[in-house]
Amino acid sequence: MIYVLLTYMLAPWWWLAKRLQRRDRIERILLLQTAKIGDMLCATPVILALRQHYPDAQLSVLHAPVTGRIIAGLSEVDHCIAIRSDSWRGWAGKWRLARLIAGGRYDLAVNLSPSLPLLCGLIWAGVPRTLSIMPTRVGRTLAALRRCIDITEQHRPGELVLATKQRLLQQQGIAMGLRKKMAIAASGEAVCDRLGIAADHSAIGLAISSANKLKELGEDLLSALVARLLQDYPGPVVLIGGPEDGPSAAEVLGRVQGGERVINAAGAFQLDELPALMQRLKLFIGVDSGLTYLADTFDVPMVVIVGPVDFREQRPLGPQVQFVSQRPPCYPCAFVFNAPYVCKTGSRECIASVGVQDIMSAANKVTHAK
Known part of the structure; x- marks a missing residue:
């Protein structure tokens, strides 16, 4: 719970950062999906939905190195940020992650990997609008961090995860289909x-x-x-x-x-x-x-x-x-x-x-x- 306590101690700072950075227009978007190949492919409907809803916004994806070739050649993605999960270990690692996210000056962040490090990184970075799916069972730590995320959607037992993602985006007024897409090398x-x-x-x-x-x-x-x-x-x-x-x-x-x-x-x-x-x-x-x-x-x-x-x-x-x-x-x-x-x-x-x-x-x- 140490990171939850730290998050609440930093609340005045990240809350002020959210307020100061908030703009009416969504110009920069960050999607977070740090799982493996199958999960990234199942995240591409979210990428397509974000691009369709915000055609002029700059869309970046934070991802595991192994999935880079899936999205690097997609016209819908402007920037790929590869990150290893061992890079955010400990307090220093999570702080570096928060600084990385804050440096992008994103207006909207959509998190599909609801882990403690990524939630902390989003919150500490002061992203003005944050969306995150939540796991089927939410423990005390994630439940406490969930209160600091603007919009969340919890996965229901036995439910298609794509349906969870659809409900999450719907709360932001974004329609999502089920079609997947990936880059193709000639x-x-x-x-x-x-x-x-x-x-x-x-x-x-x-x-x-x-x-x-x-x-x-x-x-x-x-x-x-x-x-x-x-x-x-x-x-x-x-x-x-x-x-x-x-x-x-x-x-x-x-x-x-x-x-x-x-x-x-x-x-x-x-x-x-x-x-x-x-x-x-x-x-x-x-x-x-x-x-x-x-x-x-x-x-x-x-x-x-x-x-x-x-x-x-x-x-x-x-x-x-x-x-x-x-x-x-x-x-x-x-x-x-x-x-x-x-x-x-x-x-x-x-x-x-x-x-x-x-x-x-x-x-x-x-x-x-x-």
């Missing part, structure tokens, strides 16, 4: 051509990893799934992941007969080059991860293995999506504002009980629907 087409991924929509993309290891399918299931995909579909299977997924991709590739039709694309694409790949796929298969939301941004037909996630809160919204969900008694245990990284039962039953046939049945429904 170099992605050349990477696809180099790997031999044709533009005839015959390839099936398979995400082989997740930032949260609790959701991963594992090499055994991945290998069996690739073998079945090669058996049932004539096109190639593309293993998609980052450079760190190279060993897993190589292991899967080594287990599968007919590996000449398997393309190891782990680490081959930059984030903003992946849209070129996604738009060449017949089908995408993955868990709840950034790659899944990237594929959904371009309405790629997909199969999503739900795992421990409550998909009522955040999920792909494309027109051709099938979900594979096994629901043991402990399901769900992973939420947008409370995501565990270790299985409490030690069994990972929600993933371990998923079979190849479950995924293939869903895949057949998607491909036949086309």
Whole structure:
């Protein structure tokens, strides 16, 4: 509670700063979204709404370094401010964050990452108008800081987080849709051509990893799934992941007969080059991860293995999506504002009980629907 006490002690200063900086016209806007790839993609409807409502304002985004390529090329974004979460540790770090925000002289700040450091930074900076979503469960510390934010909207259990964002913006008179958008690098087409991924929509993309290891399918299931995909579909299977997924991709590739039709694309694409790949796929298969939301941004037909996630809160919204969900008694245990990284039962039953046939049945429904 020390930061809450400090916030209240500084109240005369930041309240005066808010009053002195307030202008009738919104000229500078700051959006704060410091989570990972999927969350940033799901923040782009907010970016589009802010740009449409304030077409002449300067829009800046405070973000994690890993998500920079999603927004850096968007015409709706004027400035990207990459910041590492470890940079705001301690009193000094939070004060530097507040000074960074104050230096932008923003008229409006919209916070989509309701953490103690970011709330403190917004309040201490004296931004004239502050909006923030709040987590599903608000503890004493955030509840105390919430009183210092002009407009807040709390997420409701089982509600789509995009709906929470819509209600938040509505309080400022801003209408928001659900369409996502990201920057697209032209170099992605050349990477696809180099790997031999044709533009005839015959390839099936398979995400082989997740930032949260609790959701991963594992090499055994991945290998069996690739073998079945090669058996049932004539096109190639593309293993998609980052450079760190190279060993897993190589292991899967080594287990599968007919590996000449398997393309190891782990680490081959930059984030903003992946849209070129996604738009060449017949089908995408993955868990709840950034790659899944990237594929959904371009309405790629997909199969999503739900795992421990409550998909009522955040999920792909494309027109051709099938979900594979096994629901043991402990399901769900992973939420947008409370995501565990270790299985409490030690069994990972929600993933371990998923079979190849479950995924293939869903895949057949998607491909036949086309």
